[in-house]
Amino acid sequence: MAQAMRPDPGHSLFATDGKPHPLQDTLVGVTLILGVLAFVTAQFDNLHLLSSWSGLIGILTGAYGQFISATTRERFLLVIGLGASAFGFYLGMAHGGLFGGVISY
Numbered sequence: 001m002a003q004a005m006r007p008d009p010g011h012s013l014f015a016t017d018g019k020p021h022p023l024q025d026t027l028v029g030v031t032l033i034l035g036v037l038a039f040v041t042a043q044f045d046n047l048h049l050l051s052s053w054s055g056l057i058g059i060l061t062g063a064y065g066q067f068i069s070a071t072t073r074e075r076f077l078l079v080i081g082l083g084a085s086a087f088g089f090y091l092g093m094a095h096g097g098l099f100g101g102v103i104s105y
Contacts, residue, residue: 017071024074027065031081034058038088048095049102055089056098058082 038055041047062082069075092098 019070021070021074024065024069024071027061027068028074028077028081031058031062031065031078031085034061035081035084035088038092039084040088042088042091042095045095048092048097048100050092051088051095052092052098055085055087055092058085059089 034054035058038051038058041051041054044051058081062078062085065078066075066082069078
């Protein structure tokens with residue numbers, strides 16, 4: 001059997017190609033943390049400022065992380081963080097928005 005032998009890159013959580021990706025790993029972590037924060041705070045009506053802003057920043061960091069990601073694991077975790085961030089952002093917008101109650105007309 002003529003099969004190409006691939007070296008085992010190790011069992012790292014992020015770098016499946018055996019190379020370090022510090023910027024991408026940082027963006028994954030920030031996106032996941034902001035996604036969880038936005039998702040949890042979106043469950044409460046009075047925390048709409050926190051959920052909408054953390055969701056918006058999570059969406060932006062996740063989108064940039066997707067743009068520069070190098071491995072499938074990074075992309076997988078970024079999509080999870082993006083989904084949670086988007087959920088929190090949209091519910092935060094529905095409950096009062098980015099400036100609801102802060103700026104009065």
